[in-house]
Amino acid sequence: MTALEKYVPILKWGRTYNPALFGRDMMAAIIVTIMLIPQSLAYALLAGLPPEVGLYASILPLIAYAIFGSSTSLAVGPVAVVSLMTAAAVGRIAAEGTADYATAAIMLAFLSGLILVGMGLLRLGFVANFLSHPVISGFITASGLIIATSQVGGLLGIGTYGHAMPELLGSIWASLSQINFYTLAVGMASLMALLWIRLDMKKRLIAIRIPAPVATTLVRAGPVVVVLLAIGASALFDLGGKGVALVGDVPQGLPPLSVPVFNLDVMAALIGPAFIISIIGFVESISVAQTLAAKKRERINPDQELVGLGASNIAAAIGSGYPVTGGFARSVVNHDAGAATPAAGAFTAIGIAGATLLLTPFLALLPKATLAATIVIAVLTLVDFSILKKAFAYSRADFAAVIITLGVTLVLGVEVGVLSGVVASILVFLYRTSKPHTAIVGQVPGTEHFRNVLRHEVETHPEIVSIRVDESLYFANARFLEDCIYERVSGRPEVKHVILMCPAVNAIDMSALESLEAINERLKDLGITFHLSEVKGPVMDKLRATQFFAHLTGRIFLSQHEAVSALNGKNNR
Amino acid sequence: MTALEKYVPILKWGRTYNPALFGRDMMAAIIVTIMLIPQSLAYALLAGLPPEVGLYASILPLIAYAIFGSSTSLAVGPVAVVSLMTAAAVGRIAAEGTADYATAAIMLAFLSGLILVGMGLLRLGFVANFLSHPVISGFITASGLIIATSQVGGLLGIGTYGHAMPELLGSIWASLSQINFYTLAVGMASLMALLWIRLDMKKRLIAIRIPAPVATTLVRAGPVVVVLLAIGASALFDLGGKGVALVGDVPQGLPPLSVPVFNLDVMAALIGPAFIISIIGFVESISVAQTLAAKKRERINPDQELVGLGASNIAAAIGSGYPVTGGFARSVVNHDAGAATPAAGAFTAIGIAGATLLLTPFLALLPKATLAATIVIAVLTLVDFSILKKAFAYSRADFAAVIITLGVTLVLGVEVGVLSGVVASILVFLYRTSKPHTAIVGQVPGTEHFRNVLRHEVETHPEIVSIRVDESLYFANARFLEDCIYERVSGRPEVKHVILMCPAVNAIDMSALESLEAINERLKDLGITFHLSEVKGPVMDKLRATQFFAHLTGRIFLSQHEAVSALNGKNNR
Structure with missing residues (x-):
């Protein structure tokens, strides 16, 4: 297909046009x-x-x-x-x-x-x-x-x-x-x-x-x-x-x-x-x-x-x-x-x-x-x-987006209506991703699987807090993540390690990177080491290009199981 | 802490105030x-x-x-x-x-x-x-x-x-x-x-x-x-x-x-x-x-x-x-x-x-x-x-967001500057998530792991197309997903099954649900069954409340390995 045929499709189908x-x-x-x-x-x-x-x-x-x-x-x-x-x-x-x-x-x-x-x-x-x-x-x-x-x-x-x-x-x-x-x-x-x-x-x-x-x-x-x-x-x-x-x-x-x-x-x-x-x-x-x-x-x-x-x-x-x-x-x-x-x-x-x-x-x-x-x-x-x-x-x-579009279009007309709908659906999306689902996870006994402690019977260790976050980390939820982690460690002097489990983190933007650095620094002030596990390939590539790993008090683990085994072993020694 | 103490903190710390x-x-x-x-x-x-x-x-x-x-x-x-x-x-x-x-x-x-x-x-x-x-x-x-x-x-x-x-x-x-x-x-x-x-x-x-x-x-x-x-x-x-x-x-x-x-x-x-x-x-x-x-x-x-x-x-x-x-x-x-x-x-x-x-x-x-x-x-x-x-x-x-905010603030002033920055960073985020990372995956020989065919030596089956999408599915990328899947099956009459692998899909909004339904319908017209694997719990809960599973031509598999084993087995029979 030539470039001209691409932009003028008749040149292509016209050539094989027939009486049928x-x-x-x-x-x-x-x-x-x-x-x-x-x-x-x-x-x-x-x-x-x-x-x-x-x-x-x-x-x-x-x-x-x-x-x-x-x-x-x-x-x-x-x-x-x-x-x-x-x-x-x-x-x-x-x-x-x-x-x-x-x-x-x-x-x-x-x-x-x-x-x-x-x-x-x-x-x-x-x-x-x-x-x-x-x-x-x-x-x-x-x-x-x-x-x-x-x-x-x-x-x-x-x-x-x-x-x-x-x-x-x-x-x-x-x-x-x-x-x-x-x-x-x-x-x-x-x-x-x-x-x-x-x-x-x-x-x-x-x-x-x-x-x-x-x-x-x-x-x-x-x-x-x-x-x-x-x-x-x-x-x-x-x-x-x-x-x-x-x-x-x-x-x-x-x-x-x-x-x-x-x-x-x-x-x-x-x-x-x-x-x-x-x-x-x-x-x-x-x-x-x-x-x-x-x-x-x-x-x-x-x-x-x-x-x-x-x-x-x-x-x-x-x-x-x-x-x-x-x-x-x-x-x-x-x-x-x-x-x-x-x-x-x-x-x-x-x-x-x-x-x-x-x-x-x-x-x-x-x-x-x-x-x-x-x-x-x-x-x-x-x-x-x-x-x-x-x-x-x-x-x-989704219901909010329908209602806003429908209502505004009826009352204020088509242009304002469709724009309101677009803005509303973007804001709703940002709001949802700004409060991502997070879970404290523990190990399902006898397996290498880690699940939400609230939904499953799992094993945890008092000195390790494992938090899984189910969303990409970006500016709208960066501060949420900070709050979420501080809340889980405040008033718990027995905590020695925080592991952030990242299998659902598809991207980390610069604001979130700043937050991770802030979390690392503040946990360090509290004598807690900060680790990541199950970080995706493209995200690792990004992080490697920064100073983050140089400052990180803890380690990067390929799997959550590896992380808990290593940290738990270390404490028992 | 009473409600009043919460909104008027002095009532709390004031009580224990002392000369030191x-x-x-x-x-x-x-x-x-x-x-x-x-x-x-x-x-x-x-x-x-x-x-x-x-x-x-x-x-x-x-x-x-x-x-x-x-x-x-x-x-x-x-x-x-x-x-x-x-x-x-x-x-x-x-x-x-x-x-x-x-x-x-x-x-x-x-x-x-x-x-x-x-x-x-x-x-x-x-x-x-x-x-x-x-x-x-x-x-x-x-x-x-x-x-x-x-x-x-x-x-x-x-x-x-x-x-x-x-x-x-x-x-x-x-x-x-x-x-x-x-x-x-x-x-x-x-x-x-x-x-x-x-x-x-x-x-x-x-x-x-x-x-x-x-x-x-x-x-x-x-x-x-x-x-x-x-x-x-x-x-x-x-x-x-x-x-x-x-x-x-x-x-x-x-x-x-x-x-x-x-x-x-x-x-x-x-x-x-x-x-x-x-x-x-x-x-x-x-x-x-x-x-x-x-x-x-x-x-x-x-x-x-x-x-x-x-x-x-x-x-x-x-x-x-x-x-x-x-x-x-x-x-x-x-x-x-x-x-x-x-x-x-x-x-x-x-x-x-x-x-x-x-x-x-x-x-x-x-x-x-x-x-x-x-x-x-x-x-x-x-x-x-x-x-x-x-x-x-x-x-x-992130660089675009800095440059736009810095430049517009310098040239047009503080208010326009900060608003431009906010709008730019939201648009950039939406643009990025509107073209999510997708990969055709195959099985790493001898394991239950599935990886990108472009990055790893993996086994695939001609009649099965396994696509992993690394992003939540929502309105801005719903159509992208449709295009992506049609592209992978068009002109390949040997394809019998499409499996969408969803371990990184943290949410599916209504637009994306419509797209999944459209994909299901169109694949059906092509004689291809459509399956999902590794769907997260909260996403499953949402989908269960709809008619989607009733119309789905294929099945929902807990793991990709299970999916490929089942479908491959079925075809060999």
Whole structure:
């Protein structure tokens, strides 16, 4: 594999492309296109952008991903959480519906693209690791709730604003008297229809002897039928004239190419959000890509995925779109429909481009309430409170991280929410490792094993204190170790030796080394010698490079058994 | 020990106080008083406050510490680093020399006192652990350099400003033409005299057959003699009339009692700095206290120390002072001079109170350059570049933490500096643990030991991959582990079993548990069973509470040897 092939995977798989693969990719593309049309329109509205921008964001980004992406199943495009984050970030610097708002969304995609490509080239994919599972779960659930709530206005025909719960609920409450009942009817009908399609339709189709694969495909086309029915109803009953908000005129044709407008103030305001969106988008995308790759026994290269997603976002900026990432539902559909190479994405792009050329005139009459219903149904899968129960049962630390992320995201919004979660999970981790598990150990009679005196029947010697510490030693627990050892020897004049048993010490940093030196000095003042046992190879290498062994009053023993035998023997002599 | 005795240690040691202890405490108090007078005046100037405030800060805080403190050696009062931090914090909201400035310094002491007492009562002393040794060393060295540089103006008779290097050096350079040569002469003479006292005087005294203890005491009184000589010279040569800055009129009498002025804006501006000052002051103080306690075979209770220092700072606020903490040099002197109980501090306070009543009229003529020289000599001991070499030799991570703290403190000031250091050392730690050491292991022939295949001659079986991971598994390395395992099995269809050897895994958090579940699922898709060996007791307890074992395709083995024997045997059947 050449370097170019590494960064441009299409050069590799493109060489062996053949009609069989083409057929599979084409089939997948048709199904994903049908699924993507209503979603693209709806997510653009969620992002505060005109609906056609959703279609634009589903054309060039897919082609860019087909060239630079490494997953054969991932389907990129507008997704719910990133759309909400776009609305929150752009809404802070421009008013919805203005040209500045659209320009800022394009800049956000561009910055996000640069960040992702940069992280990919610098191999910084590991940064995503700092989003722990509880943080992601809490964040996604909170985002789903916020998104669903933000669509309540669309379903009731009232205006709402805000990207966090207090503002949203307040604005719903304030305009509750202005409900448009025609809109409510359309919204509820769409919601019911979409729910039925999701929960019941396949069963019914199979009951009337339609083969399962055909039924699955029909279910996937279901939302498009709802959209068509809503357009029909809108025309038939003149819903627009009755105060139901319609999508309105949508420009027909391919997306106008755009160049990001380089305004330093706007860039400064968007760079932070762009970073958070990039990381969230990457984490969402890579987990889907890895899950689907495993099913095909393929491997995903996270750094190349960063490049692929980055290229998609730069393409989104060029094609008048907004930030995109790999979507979970559409990728699963793409995979199930048999997509064999990233070309399936390119064919989807062609399908969406066709839609923007041919279908847009019909969209003018589509009630926005139907799109709101589409979003509500789509995000319901994001909301998962079971993580709360699971985390509570597993550990208080993980539970705290979920609760903080969930709560802060709901109350203060997506960016503060995810940052709080990351900070909380890091602090919780540091706190836990700052109070490591320690045990006084003794010898299991008749063996060379040493175990916790509190849990086992073991032999100890009054003049020897053996302490095992079950954690790497570093700055946050260095002082704890000092306290722990002084406590075990204070008021016990019979103690002659302290042995620190280190089989679980994977590293000793400089602060911990200082503490070990302080312990050695203070024990020396008390007439106690200080020994280490079962020190790991890499840790020994580090310690050997210092003066520690020169000052150590005691010795280093390969095993605890050796240590106790030697010291006990010495005292008996 | 009752709860009250725990929080008010004087109730305990006071009961057994006797004339012998009184004599020892009295002797120590006299020596510390003599040492403290010039230092208190000088540090107040460093903090941007009138010199008498330094004396005030050496009265009530010492009495408060005698009541609430737990160290029998610690001497509290104004110290260099905290004075610099006070100047940086207060200088941001008020101009030096104004009433607002003094009020803000009092509020800073008050807030710092509340924070310290609060942390003590909530047992939050562990927060100080997040200041790693490299961060403290880098910070103290940088602070020493900044303080010494800030005194250059005083030694040259020019005005300087700023609390970080670029500003300080710029202001020195800008007014270099205005050097007052009389000031320069006084400054240099004071500097030389103080240096001689520190480096040479004791040797000379012993050479003329003065007993060593007497010589030590005379050396400690030396700086007071320099102050007296400077006052004499000032009167004799009318230095004030020649443009040498003098201390000027100092109010005679005990400190006026003050109540902090509760201004919300000021409090909001000072709460952050107060927190940082509290932590830095506590860390400085507790290390001195613990070192000296160890020499007396006593133990320091960190949480009670927080209460003691907090009470001292609240007392400083009431007594028109500014933030205080335990000083290194004076505590060592106090200890060496035989202080037996915290009463020594109370007697020192009485000494300083006497000085404010009797000596202040003489201070008017003292050149400020002499105080600047006192500061320069005192902070030279703070500057220690050997940490750079030591950290570089030990680990790049620790070196990075030193360099970042040192550099940022010098360039951007104390608060940003210490925060950058803390953040850097946490990130470095997370980065290190996010890429843990892993090894493929094999059996050392003829033993039950398993070692790294790269380091040892060992036996392996083609259908078994044994991976040992030398780190707790948590969110930052969960994905790394997944990648690591997939890499070891991809393209090796002969692999039937993966054994994860966990003797160094001290914890598994929820993110890592998710990863283990994902690994299990994906290996299952590949027809590979997944096993764990040598899982620690506490980790097993956690895992047992989950569904993990129910889904695990393989088994849990007590030892790696057992695992390989069982799996190898199974395959041979």
